Amino acid sequence: MNQNLTEQIKHLILGLYEQGVRHVVVSPGSRTTPIALLLAEFSQHIVDDFQLHVALDERDAGFLGLGIAKTSQEPVALLATSGTATANYAPAIAEAAVSHVPLLALTTDRPEELQHIGAPQTIAQTGLYGGNVKNAVTLTLQSESPDALAYLDYEVQHLVHQSVTAPAGPVQLNLPLRKPLMPDLEMPWPTIKPQAFPDLTAQVELNPALVELLQREIVFLAGPVERGDYTQLLVDVAKKHQIPVIADVLSQVRPAPGQIIGIDSLVAANQLASLPVPQVIVRFGATPVSAKLLQWIQSEHIPVLQVGKQYVGHDHSRQSEMSLDVNETSFLKAFDQQIGQNTSTFYQAWLATQTRLTEIGQQMVQTPLDDLGVVQTMNNLPMGTRLFIANSMPIRDYDNYWQPKHAIKTWANRGANGIDGTVATAAGMALAGGNNWLAIGDLALFHDLNGIALAKQLGVDLTILVTNNAGGGIFSFLPQASADEYFEQLFGTPQGWSIEKVADLFDAQYQRIQQPQALQQAVDQPADGLKIIEVTTQRQQNVVTHQTVLNQLGADYANN
Helix, strand or coil: HHHHHHHHHHHHHHHHHHHCCCCEEECCCCCCCHHHHHHHHHHHHHHHCEEEEEEECCHHHHHHHHHHHHHCCCEEEEEEECHHHHHHCCHHHHHHHHHCCCEEEEEEEECCCCCCCCCCCCCCCCCHEEEEEECEEEECCCCCCCCCCHHHHHHHHHHHHHCCCCCCCCEEEEEEEECCCCCCCCCCCCCCCCCCCCCCCHHHHHHHHHHHHCCCCCEECCCCCCCCCCHHHHHHHHHHHHCCEECCCCCCCCCCCCECHHHHHHHHCCCHHHHCCCCEEEECCCCCCCHHHHEEEEEECCHHHHEEEEHCCCCCCCCCCECCCCHHHHHHHHHHHHCCCCHHHHHHHHHHHHHHHHHHHHHCCCEEECHHHHHHHHHHCCCEEEEEECCHHHHHHHHHCCCCCCEEECCCHHHHCCCHHHHHHHHHCCCEEEEEEEEEHHHHHCCCHHHHHHHHHCCCEEEEEEEEECCCHHHHHHHEEEEECCCCHHHHHHEEEHHHHHHHHHCCEECCCCHHHHHCCCCCCCCCCCEEEEECHHHHHHHHHHHHHHHHHHHHHHCC
């Protein structure tokens, strides 16, 4: 048996485990044999809190790992065989890079004597993901060096730590392996020396210049939360200091006192023109869904203070006058101790913007259901639900018009803003258990049919709510919609596939709904297994409905 290889792989696995890796997504392949077998032995016979998941398609395997890491806020490892299999991780790696998710791509490879000479299933793998990884290292797992084990213990743990250190992100461990590949499954497991990485973040104290800046009329901008547990503190501080909170759909602060929802529509309808302009905006989290919000901040020349280690230098609007390289919790505690309240007049003026939008929202629920009616009915999701929202129209509609009545965790792949791997990422979210929903359009669903198969294979409880408007609904709002001769072929792209037959193919429960009451009944039911709910809508009518809402908001402003 191959004792040298076995021992070094075990040190690799223990290094991952010591630094918090509890999930590995394996895609079957010959070159992964020794690592996959020892991972299985480790999960089944050595520890109880380590899970091995198998996904046939490496593209969806990457997104499954992304979903697990995104929602658990823990590092997740991926394992692929050599060749183009490793290249299929690239979309998930790109998303992880932009949205600061700690993924570890373990890419098994052919040894150096098979490189560049025409050996099959062999490509240049080291550095395959370019600038989308924080580090790319080739590790030899069949080294004869007496220092090999100590090096593996040290290097693997530091690579995991690097992936989780703000700004978090993916790393690649390229692993060339020579045959024979069968490990020794009888060898005892060693122990390794854990590496400690204590968080020595000091208590923040705001300097006099910052205090002077923040003693003005302030609005908090709560963008998408990637990592951290500061959201409840943000809500508490904002309430105490009478600070309005522009609450992005992915901010994890909906519902909350003083929140402003639907900022994109409020800007579009010129509602903010009647409000006192903030003298400072304190921005938390990643780039907000609303593009119009950032444009409004620029047009009003409002100073922006950006808070968070992972966001320094990541303001594409370039409106941030100051970026604080501190964690959000430390800043909010210092703010609470050193800064006074906003004026009540300023606070109440901003909160009044929500009243009319809420009234209009209640009128959106029509029979049969349309796109906005679906969003409004989803306001009633039970407390503790996890909701994954697909890109394009769903994320924009939920950002603008979704006002949940209960605390709901919301997730999306907003880093690279694509529809790639949406279902697989939601399946990763659902592995944590509980009540899980995915709001998605028909094209994004069809783009990831393998994700449906993966969700069924994993046995997750996931309800997929598909708004089927026969194509790419968001393009109907963009200038290319005027190119009548070419629009349907290039942008509308209706597929004409039966979602009911898709559900049947993957043995998922299926329900077609057009009545608000029926969707409400479905919302009241916790996810149980894999279920697909289809609501059919019309793209052109959707454009009209959205414009009607903006007209109503605009009329309110004109009458003031």
